[in-house]
Amino acid sequence: MARITRDEVERVARLARLRLTDEERETMTSQLDAILGYIDKLNALDTAGIEPTTTVIPMVSVMREDVVRPSLSQEEALANAPDREDVFFRVPRIIED
Amino acid sequence: MELTRLTIHELRDLIRKGEVSPVDVTTAYLDRIGHLDRRIQAYTTVTAETALAEAERCTQALRRREPMGPLAGIPLAVKDVICTRGIRTTCSSKILAGFIPPYDATAMVRLREAGALLLGKTNMDEFAMGSSTENSAFRPTRNPWDMDCVPGGSSGGSAAAVAADLCAGALGTDTGGSVRQPGGFCGIAALKPTYGRVSRFGLVAFASSLDQIGPMTKDVRDAAILLGVIAGHDPLDSTSADLPIPDYEAVLTGDIRGLRIGIPAEYFVPGMDRDVEAAVREALRILEGLGAIPVEISLPHTDYAIAVYYLVATAEASSNLGRYDGVKYGHRTAQSAHLIDMYMKSRQEGFGPEVKRRIMLGTYALSAGYYDAYYLKALKVRTLIRNDFSTAFQRCDAILTPTSPTPAFRLGERTDDPLQMYLSDIFTISVNLAGIPAISVNCGFTPGGLPIGLQLMGKPFDEATILKLADAYEQATPHHRRRPDL
Numbered sequence: 001m002a003r004i005t006r007d008e009v010e011r012v013a014r015l016a017r018l019r020l021t022d023e024e025r026e027t028m029t030s031q032l033d034a035i036l037g038y039i040d041k042l043n044a045l046d047t048a049g050i051e052p053t054t055t056v057i058p059m060v061s062v063m064r065e066d067v068v069r070p071s072l073s074q075e076e077a078l079a080n081a082p083d084r085e086d087v088f089f090r091v092p093r094i095i096e097d
Numbered sequence: 098m099e100l101t102r103l104t105i106h107e108l109r110d111l112i113r114k115g116e117v118s119p120v121d122v123t124t125a126y127l128d129r130i131g132h133l134d135r136r137i138q139a140y141t142t143v144t145a146e147t148a149l150a151e152a153e154r155c156t157q158a159l160r161r162r163e164p165m166g167p168l169a170g171i172p173l174a175v176k177d178v179i180c181t182r183g184i185r186t187t188c189s190s191k192i193l194a195g196f197i198p199p200y201d202a203t204a205m206v207r208l209r210e211a212g213a214l215l216l217g218k219t220n221m222d223e224f225a226m227g228s229s230t231e232n233s234a235f236r237p238t239r240n241p242w243d244m245d246c247v248p249g250g251s252s253g254g255s256a257a258a259v260a261a262d263l264c265a266g267a268l269g270t271d272t273g274g275s276v277r278q279p280g281g282f283c284g285i286a287a288l289k290p291t292y293g294r295v296s297r298f299g300l301v302a303f304a305s306s307l308d309q310i311g312p313m314t315k316d317v318r319d320a321a322i323l324l325g326v327i328a329g330h331d332p333l334d335s336t337s338a339d340l341p342i343p344d345y346e347a348v349l350t351g352d353i354r355g356l357r358i359g360i361p362a363e364y365f366v367p368g369m370d371r372d373v374e375a376a377v378r379e380a381l382r383i384l385e386g387l388g389a390i391p392v393e394i395s396l397p398h399t400d401y402a403i404a405v406y407y408l409v410a411t412a413e414a415s416s417n418l419g420r421y422d423g424v425k426y427g428h429r430t431a432q433s434a435h436l437i438d439m440y441m442k443s444r445q446e447g448f449g450p451e452v453k454r455r456i457m458l459g460t461y462a463l464s465a466g467y468y469d470a471y472y473l474k475a476l477k478v479r480t481l482i483r484n485d486f487s488t489a490f491q492r493c494d495a496i497l498t499p500t501s502p503t504p505a506f507r508l509g510e511r512t513d514d515p516l517q518m519y520l521s522d523i524f525t526i527s528v529n530l531a532g533i534p535a536i537s538v539n540c541g542f543t544p545g546g547l548p549i550g551l552q553l554m555g556k557p558f559d560e561a562t563i564l565k566l567a568d569a570y571e572q573a574t575p576h577h578r579r580r581p582d583l
Binding site: 004008009011012013015016017018019020024028031032034035036038039041042043045047050051052053054055056057059062064072076077079080081082083089091092093094 | 195196197199200292293306332335336338339398400401403404405407408415419422423424425426427428429433434435436437438439440441442444445448450453454456457458460461464471473474475476477478479480481483515516519530531532
């Protein structure tokens, strides 16, 4: 299996919304490479015809009545806001010029 | 009589008889925390004022002979990954350093309804990612049995608090062994329930198909008591099982005759730590003496469990931790040019190295081009691991193993090599992948005085059998009565 390159580390970091320092990118590349090398052992196993396990519980699509219930108040929801204006969470510009 | 040395069930009896008041107990614990926690660092937040106020209210209610819950006046500690309304909940991460949840986790609600008091929140590896509590963004916690050693992780703070008599009992969480491994390193009882047995509502998510809240206590009876309080269906958690909860205390009869105990060959390999092997084999002899029957079994895919875990858990974590973006709560970077820049800087500044490593690994495993080869492959091997257990449980009622390959290691010993740290979870991790329950109890000490953990794994939703076995073993041995010299 292909091991990870610095370019791929940069691509994955962008997907994960992480801005790594140069030093972190170096360390991360070699550490992830070692871990992926270890994980390679899974290829020794024949899993043809084996169903993947995504959940260990028997329930599927647990539903409830679509009825409004008490929830967080607006003030409670805004209480931890790093930046708020009136009843809004304020963030930097989303759309660039 | 040293109040802080007592178990939950001993305190319960004294409080019910009016011989001890909740204020006495709480004051005793807060005093002890004041003296010792500077060195041990088990707590992230100590809620002294509210604990005493609650203790006072409880004492008055008892005097008025009001009906009391099963944990009335019992002071507990809760791992800082579990939301507590109005009380700082940090997950030992800078990204949540100032976060104050507006609601209680269901497990917390149930503890309160049972009358329990909260002493504070305990230290952990950041976002529950780690096996030593050294990944806490704030400080490491020390093992009360040897202050140069780790308490284990990620529930190291809870484990140390229980072992050092800094609380009557605690809650931890377990995704790959994070209740049992520190439980083993600190010589206490520590149970991971079946996945779905305890509600995850209000448990800050790490890996949604693996996480469970579990009791960490001074003995097995206490674990049974706490489990009975927190377990059960929760409409707020669609992964919680709608099954009846047995009376876990009532099953602790001491009679384990005829119970078959599976001994998996893969957990007893040449070259294993001699102290660990000796202690665990001695425990098996004691269980046999009490009437249990050993059965040789095999769990052939044991060796692949860590590889599977570090794909499945990291993939789930990369998704769950996507919510930390600085928008609605948590750390936000001071200056940013636009929204994406804000996300990247806030997460860069807020997350520690292990968290970043796991997010990266998980994102990679799920990304286009790699999903089939890594994540999907891991899910298929997970099925093979689950099948190992189903097959084994046809021939036994519980499975016995060491909790960890070694006793507690020294602080700083494994921090340079992430893979070395991951390998210390080899005996606990399969349990989470299969979704089954397991408990760790103290089965002795090394010549150097470090506890050795014995693990019993059970069938899905059969916590009763492993509690019964663990209790019978524990009551036949003196280990659970020892306390570290502090």
